[in-house]
Amino acid sequence: MHRIALIWLAALTPLTAQAQTAPAAPAADMVAVPVLDRAVAKGDLLSAGDFVEQEIPRAQLRAAPPLRDIVGMEASRSLAAGAIVRTSDVIRPQLVRRGEPITILLRNGGLSITTAGRALSNGAAGDFVRIVSLSTNRTLDGVVDGTGTVRVSPN
Known part of the structure; x- marks a missing residue:
């Protein structure tokens, strides 16, 4: 019985190793987006200095507005450093x-x-x-x- 389990486990090992070493997204699938450089509290006004550009996979980009639409807005909730700010995260001051x-x-x-x-x-x-x-x-x-x-x- 142990011999069958070992053969089965040996057959699965290459598949598991392959899944763990999935290739990184190609550079063409990466896009630069503004992310928060610091944590922002609810009610804080956002300025251009609060953001840095970061490359993320295009698949993770979910309708992030352009930086010009976010600057000058007020955070409607607390936002963590490194977060992509969405339209629902900000309100007019x-x-x-x-x-x-x-x-x-x-x-x-x-x-x-x-x-x-x-x-x-x-x-x-x-x-x-x-x-x-x-x-x-x-x-x-x-x-x-x-x-x-x-x-x-x-x-």
């Missing part, structure tokens, strides 16, 4: 954050009124957010106008 103080701005012609408020949701430039005015305690809807500033309509 959040200029207003839930619970933080904001300036409410109302413009009508030449008239401009500002008051203090608090954001009830996060928002990037141009996003609609709900806010509460601290002076009247009223909930309003507005558009994110800038960092910590929400514009409301005069109606």
Whole structure:
């Protein structure tokens, strides 16, 4: 019985060795992509200095956006060093954050009124957010106008 097992094992050994020494991907199948040079925390803004180019097999490339589409975006989750950043890993920079103080701005012609408020949701430039005015305690809807500033309509 042992003799049959040894013959069977000897027959499989070349196949196992062949599987372990699979040839590396040819240089033509490699593509240079930007990967993170350092770990990035959720909420950090990405800059061009955060990336280095690395050669990876074309088969591992899954719709990675060009570097110009990632720079200036905010990480929507923590990202490890060496990671390929995907579109789902980044969001537009959040200029207003839930619970933080904001300036409410109302413009009508030449008239401009500002008051203090608090954001009830996060928002990037141009996003609609709900806010509460601290002076009247009223909930309003507005558009994110800038960092910590929400514009409301005069109606």
